[in-house]
Amino acid sequence: MTKGIYLDNSTTTRPSNQxxxxxxxxxxxxxxxxxxxHQMGQTLYPALAESYKALYTLLGANEKDSFVFTSSGAEAxxxxxxxxxxxxxxxxxxxxxxxxxxxxxxxxxxxxxxxHEGCVGKMVDADEHGKITPQSIADAITPxxxxxxxxxxxxxxxxxxxxxxxAHICEERGIPLHIDASHVLGKLFxxxxxxxxxxxxxxxxxxxxPKGTGGLWIKEGVKCSPFxxxxxxxxxxxxxxxxxxxxxxxxxxxxxxxxSRDLMCTEVARLRNKLEEGxxxxxxxxxxxxxxxERLPHITAIGFPGISNEALLYALNRxxxxxxxxxxxxxxxxxxxxxxxxxxxxxxxxxxFSLSRETTEEEIDKAIEITVEAANKLSKMSAALGAA
Amino acid sequence: MTKGIYLDNSTTTRPSNQxxxxxxxxxxxxxxxxxxxHQMGQTLYPALAESYKALYTLLGANEKDSFVFTSSGAEAxxxxxxxxxxxxxxxxxxxxxxxxxxxxxxxxxxxxxxxHEGCVGKMVDADEHGKITPQSIADAITPxxxxxxxxxxxxxxxxxxxxxxxAHICEERGIPLHIDASHVLGKLFxxxxxxxxxxxxxxxxxxxxPKGTGGLWIKEGVKCSPFxxxxxxxxxxxxxxxxxxxxxxxxxxxxxxxxSRDLMCTEVARLRNKLEEGxxxxxxxxxxxxxxxERLPHITAIGFPGISNEALLYALNRxxxxxxxxxxxxxxxxxxxxxxxxxxxxxxxxxxFSLSRETTEEEIDKAIEITVEAANKLSKMSAALGAA
Numbered sequence: 001m002t003k004g005i006y007l008d009n010s011t012t013t014r015p016s017n018q019x020x021x022x023x024x025x026x027x028x029x030x031x032x033x034x035x036x037x038h039q040m041g042q043t044l045y046p047a048l049a050e051s052y053k054a055l056y057t058l059l060g061a062n063e064k065d066s067f068v069f070t071s072s073g074a075e076a077x078x079x080x081x082x083x084x085x086x087x088x089x090x091x092x093x094x095x096x097x098x099x100x101x102x103x104x105x106x107x108x109x110x111x112x113x114x115x116h117e118g119c120v121g122k123m124v125d126a127d128e129h130g131k132i133t134p135q136s137i138a139d140a141i142t143p144x145x146x147x148x149x150x151x152x153x154x155x156x157x158x159x160x161x162x163x164x165x166x167a168h169i170c171e172e173r174g175i176p177l178h179i180d181a182s183h184v185l186g187k188l189f190x191x192x193x194x195x196x197x198x199x200x201x202x203x204x205x206x207x208x209x210p211k212g213t214g215g216l217w218i219k220e221g222v223k224c225s226p227f228x229x230x231x232x233x234x235x236x237x238x239x240x241x242x243x244x245x246x247x248x249x250x251x252x253x254x255x256x257x258x259x260s261r262d263l264m265c266t267e268v269a270r271l272r273n274k275l276e277e278g279x280x281x282x283x284x285x286x287x288x289x290x291x292x293x294e295r296l297p298h299i300t301a302i303g304f305p306g307i308s309n310e311a312l313l314y315a316l317n318r319x320x321x322x323x324x325x326x327x328x329x330x331x332x333x334x335x336x337x338x339x340x341x342x343x344x345x346x347x348x349x350x351x352x353f354s355l356s357r358e359t360t361e362e363e364i365d366k367a368i369e370i371t372v373e374a375a376n377k378l379s380k381m382s383a384a385l386g387a388a
Numbered sequence: 389m390t391k392g393i394y395l396d397n398s399t400t401t402r403p404s405n406q407x408x409x410x411x412x413x414x415x416x417x418x419x420x421x422x423x424x425x426h427q428m429g430q431t432l433y434p435a436l437a438e439s440y441k442a443l444y445t446l447l448g449a450n451e452k453d454s455f456v457f458t459s460s461g462a463e464a465x466x467x468x469x470x471x472x473x474x475x476x477x478x479x480x481x482x483x484x485x486x487x488x489x490x491x492x493x494x495x496x497x498x499x500x501x502x503x504h505e506g507c508v509g510k511m512v513d514a515d516e517h518g519k520i521t522p523q524s525i526a527d528a529i530t531p532x533x534x535x536x537x538x539x540x541x542x543x544x545x546x547x548x549x550x551x552x553x554x555a556h557i558c559e560e561r562g563i564p565l566h567i568d569a570s571h572v573l574g575k576l577f578x579x580x581x582x583x584x585x586x587x588x589x590x591x592x593x594x595x596x597x598p599k600g601t602g603g604l605w606i607k608e609g610v611k612c613s614p615f616x617x618x619x620x621x622x623x624x625x626x627x628x629x630x631x632x633x634x635x636x637x638x639x640x641x642x643x644x645x646x647x648s649r650d651l652m653c654t655e656v657a658r659l660r661n662k663l664e665e666g667x668x669x670x671x672x673x674x675x676x677x678x679x680x681x682e683r684l685p686h687i688t689a690i691g692f693p694g695i696s697n698e699a700l701l702y703a704l705n706r707x708x709x710x711x712x713x714x715x716x717x718x719x720x721x722x723x724x725x726x727x728x729x730x731x732x733x734x735x736x737x738x739x740x741f742s743l744s745r746e747t748t749e750e751e752i753d754k755a756i757e758i759t760v761e762a763a764n765k766l767s768k769m770s771a772a773l774g775a776a
Binding site: 004006008011012014015017020027028032033035036037038039040071073074075077078086090104105106107108110112113116117203204205211212213214225227228229232233239241242243244246313316317320323324325327328329 | 392394396399400402403405408415416419420421423424425426427428459460461462463465466474478492493494495496497498500501504505591592593598599600601602613615616617618619620621627628629630631632633634701702704705708710711712713715716717
């Protein structure tokens with residue numbers, strides 16, 4: 001099943017063995033609910049406290065900040081955007097929501113929903129380096145802006161946006177900034193204050209935690225109404241069955257993420273670079289997108305001119321190399337690159353590879369060999385078809 | 389840890405061993421995401437199909453109906469109510485939402501949120517039998533009613549509401565009906581068509597599935613916009629990391645629920661009755677609420693006149709009997725009973741006991757003994773304090 005070479009960690013990651021084994025007792029023995037005033041509920045508190053502590057440590061949060069444990073990153077993003085509408089738009093009339101044309105679907109679509117409520121979505125375009133510039137945000141802001149919502153980095157190209165500078169602009173204008181950090185956590189050293197964000201969200205299954213987990217950090221003093229209503233759980237910020245096993249697994253994943261951050265930024269970056277160099281050597285026409293930009297250490301988007309990325313993805317899959325061209329909550333990589341001014345045919349030839357701390361040198365060597373062979377084969381076929 | 393006598397199954401149930409063991413491979417081996425067009429995602433489809441089939445069978449749904457797998461019953465309820473606002477109120481101006489004064493918090497609070505958007509919540513009162521009557525719903529409906537949203541049965545008293553008759557009224561007036569079936573599934577024989585509902589929701593952790601699972605059934609042809617937006621997962625009805633292990637566990641729980649329904653309606657009902665009789669015999673002043681009504685087989689609410697239910701709950705907990713006085717997503721049982729015209733002091737003396745298919749005769753015998761002893765002891769203390 002998992003014998004393939006898994007280079008699609010931006011879509012989902014393998015849950016860590018330790019996180020899974022730590023969650024198990026909460027399925028089989030400690031399955032109470034924290035709202036229960038009897039022993040089955042009350043004995044859960046130490047595990048809850050430990051998990052939250054690990055998550056606060058991962059984020060560098062201070063104890064007066066709030067944290068909402070959610071079922072996914074998408075839920076957390078919907079939460080922030082719906083709450084900004086409730087907390088800001090309804091009371092102040094500020095009804096413009098800014099995001100980018102290369103953001104993932106949850107933010108774009110949650111803002112889209114608000115357009116039915118009289119709000120206005122504004123999508124700023126990425127520049128030719130795949131980046132959202134502070135200037136583009138400054139230009140988009142109006143006196144009616146309620147929220148700026150951006151991915152911290154693009155999960156398919158790896159390009160890191162200058163959120164600190166963007167936050168500075170937002171702060172000057174009194175506008176809260178939401179950043180989705182799903183692809184960034186555990187791969188980037190940062191000081192939470194330097195991000196300048198009011199809200200940070202993330203998806204647990206990008207962080208070697210199991211599916212059905214996610215988080216929303218809320219800066220001290222910032223209002224954020226609940227999204228799922230119905231009780232006093234989580235300080236009234238999220239009702240619904242409190243997935244304690246998932247929270248325990250996510251807390252453990254947070255600790256492991258910090259422990260592996262050095263590895264991600266050195267060894268995994270080296271393997272990513274090796275993959276790029278190997279593919280460029282074996283298929284010289286290939287294009288490494290945004291190589292000169294500040295990128296996450298584990299992601300690369302590579303164009304294979306003259307080849308359809310769908311055909312290449314299919315060929316790689318057959319040989320056991322699992323990569324990504326978008327889909328799910330991502331936009332298609334062709335659209336993301338085209339949104340960054342990459343010409344259409346080249347954009348639609350691109351494949352994204354994303355490594356993890358579990359990726360081995362042997363896997364990368366093999367992936368280079370398979371990718372180069374498949375690209376050359378498809379290239380000949382395309383040329384033959386073109387000549388026919 | 390689980391050595392106690394667990395009679396709080398209306399708050400949460402023990403996940404079944406089989407459901408947990410069936411979900412495990414989806415944490416450790418088959419951890420892909422169905423949106424992945426490569427093998428890691430594609431091999432998940434048989435398990436998905438099997439799980440949905442089990443859930444459709446549990447509900448008696450037909451294949452053209454829709455089903456959304458959610459992270460909880462609360463999410464499902466928020467989904468229905470927010471969608472009704474988007475799909476009905478925004479386009480037709482119908483802005484009144486009806487629920488009851490004894491419903492659980494998610495429905496009441498989700499409707500409360502809509503009041504900020506110019507909607508009107510209407511809470512129908514239960515009658516003196518703990519029941520929501522068709523007449524009360526008929527009286528509440530206006531030409532502006534958008535949705536009627538009710539719990540099928542009360543999870544603390546066990547009283548079953550006449551949803552078929554209520555649905556008939558709603559149908560005549562062209563109003564969709566949402567029913568939460570969390571406490572009913574696996575405990576009641578029903579034909580889905582007879583319920584007349586447009587939406588049915590439930591919480592997985594009431595059904596021996598793990599926490600972080602829930603469901604929303606949508607009748608064929610009924611519109612229901614997504615609540616968590618951001619992708620094409622689940623036919624576009626719910627974005628966010630698709631918790632496949634949870635879905636597999638919920639599917640298995642659905643099958644087990646059907647298998648144990650006879651047992652719930654006979655043996656578990658007998659044990660519930662035995663508990664009631666035993667307590668009444670040992671503490672003759674006790675009051676079994678709504679005993680003559682149609683009730684779920686596994687729930688009883690018992691009043692202990694002259695005793696504070698908090699004190700009794702605490703005493704029972706110390707002796708290892710775990711029961712419930714509300715809280716979490718429930719209202720306090722005192723409020724629910726007061727909402728059904730039970731006098732305040734008696735209402736606030738009540739405790740709810742909820743059995744499961746795992747409850748044994750030995751446990752019930754022991755629970756009777758402990759409860760009777762604790763009630764008599766507290767009663768003497770109260771009398772002494774009263775006399776002092």
